[in-house]
Amino acid sequence: MNRDRTLPILGAILLALVVAGPLLPKWVLFLVTIALAKGLVALGLLLLLRAGLMSFGQALYYCIGAYAAGALGRLFNIGDMLLQMVVGALVAALVAFVLGFLLARYRGIFFGLLSLALSMILYGLLVKSEALGSTDGFNILRSTIFGIRPVENWVRYVVVIVGCVVAFFATALVYRYLNTPLGRLAPAIKDNEIRVEYMGTSVRNAIHVIYVIAGALAGIGGALAATTVGHIDPDMAYWTTSGEFIFITILAGTGSVIAPFLGALIFGIIQTVAYNVSPNTWQMTLGTALLLVIVFLPDGLWSLFRRRKVA
Amino acid sequence: LDQIPAVIVDGIFYAAWLFVAAVGMTLIYGVMKIVNITHGSFYALGAYAAASFTGAWFAHGYPPMLSYAVLLASAVIITLVFAPLIERGILRFMYAKDESVILLITYALFLILEDVIKLIWGVDPYFIAQPYGLLGSFDVAGLSYPTYNLILVGIAIVSGAGLTLLLRGTRIGKLLRTVIHDPETSRAMGINVGRFYLITFTFGSMLAAIGGAFTAPTVSVVPGLGVEVVVLAFAVVVIGGLGSLPGAALGAIIVGLVRSAAIHYAPQVELFVIYFVMALVLAFRPRGLFSLAEPRRI
Numbered sequence A: 001m002n003r004d005r006t007l008p009i010l011g012a013i014l015l016a017l018v019v020a021g022p023l024l025p026k027w028v029l030f031l032v033t034i035a036l037a038k039g040l041v042a043l044g045l046l047l048l049l050r051a052g053l054m055s056f057g058q059a060l061y062y063c064i065g066a067y068a069a070g071a072l073g074r075l076f077n078i079g080d081m082l083l084q085m086v087v088g089a090l091v092a093a094l095v096a097f098v099l100g101f102l103l104a105r106y107r108g109i110f111f112g113l114l115s116l117a118l119s120m121i122l123y124g125l126l127v128k129s130e131a132l133g134s135t136d137g138f139n140i141l142r143s144t145i146f147g148i149r150p151v152e153n154w155v156r157y158v159v160v161i162v163g164c165v166v167a168f169f170a171t172a173l174v175y176r177y178l179n180t181p182l183g184r185l186a187p188a189i190k191d192n193e194i195r196v197e198y199m200g201t202s203v204r205n206a207i208h209v210i211y212v213i214a215g216a217l218a219g220i221g222g223a224l225a226a227t228t229v230g231h232i233d234p235d236m237a238y239w240t241t242s243g244e245f246i247f248i249t250i251l252a253g254t255g256s257v258i259a260p261f262l263g264a265l266i267f268g269i270i271q272t273v274a275y276n277v278s279p280n281t282w283q284m285t286l287g288t289a290l291l292l293v294i295v296f297l298p299d300g301l302w303s304l305f306r307r308r309k310v311a
Numbered sequence B: 001l002d003q004i005p006a007v008i009v010d011g012i013f014y015a016a017w018l019f020v021a022a023v024g025m026t027l028i029y030g031v032m033k034i035v036n037i038t039h040g041s042f043y044a045l046g047a048y049a050a051a052s053f054t055g056a057w058f059a060h061g062y063p064p065m066l067s068y069a070v071l072l073a074s075a076v077i078i079t080l081v082f083a084p085l086i087e088r089g090i091l092r093f094m095y096a097k098d099e100s101v102i103l104l105i106t107y108a109l110f111l112i113l114e115d116v117i118k119l120i121w122g123v124d125p126y127f128i129a130q131p132y133g134l135l136g137s138f139d140v141a142g143l144s145y146p147t148y149n150l151i152l153v154g155i156a157i158v159s160g161a162g163l164t165l166l167l168r169g170t171r172i173g174k175l176l177r178t179v180i181h182d183p184e185t186s187r188a189m190g191i192n193v194g195r196f197y198l199i200t201f202t203f204g205s206m207l208a209a210i211g212g213a214f215t216a217p218t219v220s221v222v223p224g225l226g227v228e229v230v231v232l233a234f235a236v237v238v239i240g241g242l243g244s245l246p247g248a249a250l251g252a253i254i255v256g257l258v259r260s261a262a263i264h265y266a267p268q269v270e271l272f273v274i275y276f277v278m279a280l281v282l283a284f285r286p287r288g289l290f291s292l293a294e295p296r297r298i
Helices: A004-025 A027-049 A059-076 A080-104 A108-128 A152-178 A179-190 A193-198 A203-229 A239-252 A261-278 A282-296 A304-310 B005-030 B038-059 B064-090 B099-121 B148-169 B171-181 B183-188 B193-218 B225-240 B245-265 B267-284
Strands: B137-140 B145-146
Touching: A004 A152, A027 A059, A027 A080, A027 A179, A027 A203, A027 A239, A027 A261, A027 B145, A059 A108, A059 A203, A080 A108, A080 A152, A080 A203, A080 B267, A108 A239, A108 B099, A108 B267, A152 A179, A152 A203, A179 A193, A179 A203, A179 B145, A179 B245, A193 A203, A239 A261, A239 A282, A239 B183, A239 B267, A261 A282, A261 B064, A261 B137, A282 B099, B005 B038, B005 B137, B005 B145, B005 B148, B005 B171, B005 B193, B005 B225, B038 B064, B038 B099, B038 B171, B038 B193, B038 B225, B099 B225, B145 B148, B145 B171, B148 B171, B148 B193, B171 B183, B171 B193, B193 B225, B225 B245, B225 B267
Parallel strands: none
Antiparallel strands: B137 B145
């Protein structure tokens, strides 16, 4: 296990990006930022998955985060990246807190289906609300940081770095959380809920906490994606978006808090490369990759690293 | 208020479509415990096959009235090509896995099939409007409706009643119910469970393809056709109760009427209400309206 070195590794990746960032072409920076955004959502799914729960509607919070960032610009004319992510996280966490009372009672396929229904409700609302641009969505303000607009050539770089720093702190917090008694409870819940209850802990509360954290992470991811792309639309809440997040989580595995980001990056690379090579078969490539991982690496790509360590 | 007849007629048409699109999903879940996302792929496959075959049928100038048989035949043929391949080739090795994992596997297959469709039929839209206009129209309360819509109502009734009779009244139905109840014991008693799974998957997928084939004349057949059907079928099936036939019928009627009422009275909530009903049912009766009370597992 490389548990103890998780944070140093993350720090090293962050440092490497800061140094190498100016040298990388813009499309790579874009890819990395989107991977960060999706990785944050997948990190939340990882927490849920550790407790044995699979959400088919995490796009709900991704979309909420993005629209919260958009609303900041519309209502208060604020385009500050950090503020967008903070507000995205808070709004998403608030919604997750409320819905958590309902969802924490569900397990297995019903948890998944209910979260799917909730995300589709948001989609149904957004598609028909003309004030928010219906199916077209709307553009959000150009990204600024601390009230300053970075020079045009450096925008991508600044967004990546800010995203990285936020993702670093979020991941570090999640990492710390996983080592608390509450965090260690998740695998126990997955194994045997009744025993956990007999030991005097409320499973429902534990799941509620996890659900709120996962929602907040997805909110940050949504806001980051919004400021990177500069445009948001209801498809961010559609079930196929949720499918992508689950895809990333399964691809990466739940072995480490770094895994979701790695998974998101690989997902982005497959998508970009496969799309450029043959635009009509990129989904096939993704589907095949997912099938292969489920069959041959049920613990995800991360298990490759661990196995090598053992050997 | 004077819109009520229109709401009901539209609701029935929509419910019939929903039922045909969703009943296969509930059948497959009921027997195999698979929440099957490829259901949407089969819907799309049926629509594309119908567009190709029926298009060719009209291009050759064959009798137009027989085109309805061609619609049906194309759905059957395309399912017989793909469904056994998927079930025998991939799914049967996965039955031991967790429900959520199998769902992911069908999601992966769904992604693959989306592109298979693009590879076979390209990305350009197909139109086969002829069968739609052929039957003329009829009037209800002063509004005119295409007679074609009645075909789907007929298919819904025939498939629903047929499945119920099959399950309740025949030897095969009895055996199938045994398999549903306890696959392990059924196997020990000498029932070929694998074959039942194969037949169920093929037949359930065929119903989706038939739904797609008979919808093809009313829409333009484009890539991504099956994506929306998946969630709608989910909603219908979940409202009625996963794996319940009368549940699927009830779910289809509820969603059909609710949506058509929304379209007439409050168009901006059209999509929202469907999933709102789904969430409501899940919140109060997670196992659907047609389920028996089950003891809490934890």
